[in-house]
Amino acid sequence: MTLNHSNFELLSNETAITLAKKLGLVKTDATLKCREIGDGNLNYVFHITDTATKKGIIIKQAVPYAKVLGESWPLTLKRAAIEANALIHFKSYCPEFVPQVYYSDEQLAITIMEDLSHLKIARTGLIDGDKFPLLSKHIGEYVAKTAFYTSDLHLEPSAKKEVARNFTNPELCKITEVFVFTDPFFEELPGDYEVELTDAAKSIWNDQEVILEVAKLKQSFETEQEALLHGDLHTGSIFASDTETKIIDPEFAFYGPVGFDLGQYTANLLFQAVTRNPAGKEEIFTHLQEFWDTFEETYTSLWNTQNKSPFRQVNGYLSYVLTKFRKDAYGFAGCELIRRTIGLSHVADLNVIEDKETRIAAKTTTLKIGAFLIKKREELDVPAVIEALKQHTLPTYSTL
Amino acid sequence: MTLNHSNFELLSNETAITLAKKLGLVKTDATLKCREIGDGNLNYVFHITDTATKKGIIIKQAVPYAKVLGESWPLTLKRAAIEANALIHFKSYCPEFVPQVYYSDEQLAITIMEDLSHLKIARTGLIDGDKFPLLSKHIGEYVAKTAFYTSDLHLEPSAKKEVARNFTNPELCKITEVFVFTDPFFEELPGDYEVELTDAAKSIWNDQEVILEVAKLKQSFETEQEALLHGDLHTGSIFASDTETKIIDPEFAFYGPVGFDLGQYTANLLFQAVTRNPAGKEEIFTHLQEFWDTFEETYTSLWNTQNKSPFRQVNGYLSYVLTKFRKDAYGFAGCELIRRTIGLSHVADLNVIEDKETRIAAKTTTLKIGAFLIKKREELDVPAVIEALKQHTLPTYSTL
Numbered sequence A, B: 001m002t003l004n005h006s007n008f009e010l011l012s013n014e015t016a017i018t019l020a021k022k023l024g025l026v027k028t029d030a031t032l033k034c035r036e037i038g039d040g041n042l043n044y045v046f047h048i049t050d051t052a053t054k055k056g057i058i059i060k061q062a063v064p065y066a067k068v069l070g071e072s073w074p075l076t077l078k079r080a081a082i083e084a085n086a087l088i089h090f091k092s093y094c095p096e097f098v099p100q101v102y103y104s105d106e107q108l109a110i111t112i113m114e115d116l117s118h119l120k121i122a123r124t125g126l127i128d129g130d131k132f133p134l135l136s137k138h139i140g141e142y143v144a145k146t147a148f149y150t151s152d153l154h155l156e157p158s159a160k161k162e163v164a165r166n167f168t169n170p171e172l173c174k175i176t177e178v179f180v181f182t183d184p185f186f187e188e189l190p191g192d193y194e195v196e197l198t199d200a201a202k203s204i205w206n207d208q209e210v211i212l213e214v215a216k217l218k219q220s221f222e223t224e225q226e227a228l229l230h231g232d233l234h235t236g237s238i239f240a241s242d243t244e245t246k247i248i249d250p251e252f253a254f255y256g257p258v259g260f261d262l263g264q265y266t267a268n269l270l271f272q273a274v275t276r277n278p279a280g281k282e283e284i285f286t287h288l289q290e291f292w293d294t295f296e297e298t299y300t301s302l303w304n305t306q307n308k309s310p311f312r313q314v315n316g317y318l319s320y321v322l323t324k325f326r327k328d329a330y331g332f333a334g335c336e337l338i339r340r341t342i343g344l345s346h347v348a349d350l351n352v353i354e355d356k357e358t359r360i361a362a363k364t365t366t367l368k369i370g371a372f373l374i375k376k377r378e379e380l381d382v383p384a385v386i387e388a389l390k391q392h393t394l395p396t397y398s399t400l
Helices: A013-022 A078-093 A122-128 A135-149 A157-166 A170-179 A195-205 A208-223 A258-275 A278-306 A317-342 A356-379 A382-391 B013-022 B078-093 B122-128 B135-149 B157-166 B170-179 B195-205 B208-223 B258-275 B278-306 B317-342 B356-379 B382-391
Strands: A032-036 A043-050 A056-062 A070-074 A101-105 A110-114 A227-229 A238-240 A245-247 A254-256 B032-036 B043-050 B056-062 B070-074 B101-105 B110-114 B227-229 B238-240 B245-247 B254-256
Touching: A013 A032, A013 A043, A013 A056, A056 A078, A078 A101, A078 A110, A078 A135, A078 A170, A078 A227, A122 A238, A122 A258, A135 A227, A135 A238, A135 A245, A135 A258, A135 A278, A157 B170, A170 A208, A170 A254, A170 B157, A195 A317, A195 A356, A208 A317, A208 A356, A208 B317, A227 A258, A258 A278, A258 A317, A258 A356, A258 A382, A278 A317, A278 A382, A317 A356, A317 B208, A356 A382, B013 B032, B013 B043, B013 B056, B056 B078, B078 B101, B078 B110, B078 B135, B078 B170, B078 B227, B122 B238, B122 B258, B135 B227, B135 B238, B135 B245, B135 B258, B135 B278, B170 B208, B170 B254, B195 B317, B195 B356, B208 B317, B208 B356, B227 B258, B258 B278, B258 B317, B258 B356, B258 B382, B278 B317, B278 B382, B317 B356, B356 B382
Parallel strands: none
Antiparallel strands: A032 A043, A043 A056, A056 A110, A101 A110, A227 A254, A238 A245, B032 B043, B043 B056, B056 B110, B101 B110, B227 B254, B238 B245
């Protein structure tokens, strides 16, 4: 489908309020405030609040280019419809972890949804030392449910193909293909890294074993339609509190390998595991273990109770599937660790470290761990990853 | 897209001629003959010839159900458009091996194409002892070219996703999912086999290693979008002579694992390898080797000269891809051998054997070889398959 952009018009604080009133989503006689709070790269986000009741709504509008990449990287507005549809799909499987969509409009490229401003972006919270004791259990449950319910094991395979067709998302997948799986792995392609990381970066570019494994992982990302993924499941796509978790921003949603969602979340926990002090690291190790345990337990339970495949009871099949998810996840996590360190899009977890030496050391470690995960992914589990991190016994990079 | 069937009308010999005249594909003053020659399960095929010039055209029309499965297995007519589009795609990559499409009409579900009646269906020819000295080289070249040119290595990955979306083919894939990958592997599901094969069939149903591997192969078929496949590349989908080869009937076309096309052709050669006398077997072994050699040489050459991936020169990547194709292919070939023996759709190669004892022995062998290929696919190549067939040293089934 080609969208006609002629009806597209960027919202302002004023027209956002007018729209909300017109749709009956706020009281017409209320005193309303509107602020643009978007800090992402692809969208504007308008937060409208009723100054009396303090209740709010969010209007998210896609713009026809990637903000951070400039107008030279055009993106159709179709991603707004993909995001709205993905939220609706995911909410049907995991109502407690997905915001409510009130309205969406493909022409205006907007999605109007639940205000989550009582929660905190998980990345910010983790950097601030917030505990979020349920966060990783919730994400594990969310990935297990979305992965299982959108797969050929639960959907009729013919129906799944139609869903997958509707979630064909070439433009957003291309961003991942270029910025996660390609540019960070070739010296001659665009990158963004501190000069002190040059040697560590060169060690990656010159490591043919890493590059070969990344080629395989990229191929998996491009070809394997296992389930409807979030597609960008880092800690900046999650709102959290001590009791609540909401996963937002699924504009990268597409049918892909389940390990990609698992790996993105894992990697973004690992940034914290690298940068924290020993007690803080232990908290993150607990998150890591709870994430994987909850994912595997939930997925196993769904397999045993709601799997429609005639092969569901074949000895070894569930184990094969879980093992594949795990191997893929550690590989994808490795790519994420590396691209967030030397690629075009960085993470605050590393960049908030003010002391240069400490920051460079942390970034050198994320590169090393990234390469380690990519190369050893066939034999890893959470304890093995924790062990490697704890003991700092990663071999010197060149022999990894 | 949902087709409106209200404009659909089954052609007759007379209306087929009228249509051909109206489209200017035959001379209006010619004396024309028309015969319905379809022997497939899903379509009618009208062969129109000019009795003076002997020149002809083919009009293929899809019907809104599978002929062999009855009207209880409804199929939308969209497959006619998929077939026409697939022929056009494949012809752009392999002009010499694909018939010319003159016209197609989605509403009537028809494709009008080149008359190939000077050629013989390869299955029939092979059963008759025709040599077809170039057949397997041609098919190897065809699969290599279609697999490479439609993959992420040659198409821009974003463009490939759009092509894949257009070739979403849930109904025809379902036929394969049910009749190739499911029913033949469970005793309680529908099958069609001679009573003397009961024990050999039970050996398959009770072999949990076979069933687990089939589960993995089915998952690969359902999830891996490596390239635009023919989807039904058996020897009944190929017209051949000593010098020419044309691949027809790509109505099952979809984005899937390359090994599936490779495996279907391999399996259908193996039916001949099983049923022929020793000298005839040698001819088929030559076909097998030529098929794989040509496929690998052609694919390698395309990789080295036309691969647009930044990873193309990474040591080991091509070898990884070719090895994956081979493992997948032998697994899929094993499924095809089994499903054509005890599933709903049989092959003439086996059924033309009049002597019952010989026929049952041949079918028992195809079951054994099928299970052997499925279980040993990780370690096979053509010489190993030939060796197993030659020496009849397949272990007794239960220890396979």
